[in-house]
Amino acid sequence: MHATATHREGMVHEVEIDGHRIVLDEPLDQGGTDTAPSPTRLVTAALAGCTAMTIRLYAARKEWSVDGLVVDVDFGGAPRAGESARFDVVVTLPDGLDEAQRERIMVIAGKCPVHRILAGGADVVTTERGPGG
Known part of the structure; x- marks a missing residue:
């Protein structure tokens, strides 16, 4: 199993794992935009x-x-x-x-x-x- 995280903007990152894509972000109080978990x-x-x-x-x-x-x-x-x-x-x-x-x-x-x-x-x-x- 292998995952790769790539920066998109701000705290938003896209992670690819075994052909699937997951978007990650941080909550507002952590400097993110809370657009993803x-x-x-x-x-x-x-x-x-x-x-x-x-x-x-x-x-x-x-x-x-x-x-x-x-x-x-x-x-x-x-x-x-x-x-x-x-x-x-x-x-x-x-x-x-x-x-x-x-x-x-x-x-x-x-x-x-x-x-x-x-x-x-x-x-x-x-x-x-x-x-x-």
Whole structure:
């Protein structure tokens, strides 16, 4: 997987990832024009979407209906130095599932790839490429 961010204007950047284009901006209070989600908002959205998709894939294999599933994620913002980030994930499951199914789905919710990346930490290595490189 590879992503490339290209400046458009102000704080607006376009990111291309595997043939898809995503526009990013910052809120007004951060110097942006709030015309698109900020990078941290996209991380929050990725966690919500990944959790919902992981639950749906698991439920489909088990032939359990999760129609009406809703995943809400709240993120307070980037942590200060020495603190860890906190995401609050609330899964609303539909009626019709028994207690054992609900418990298993909640275990599976924590296994989505984005959750694992965020919870496990990541090594981010930043290097410089000179002009024309």
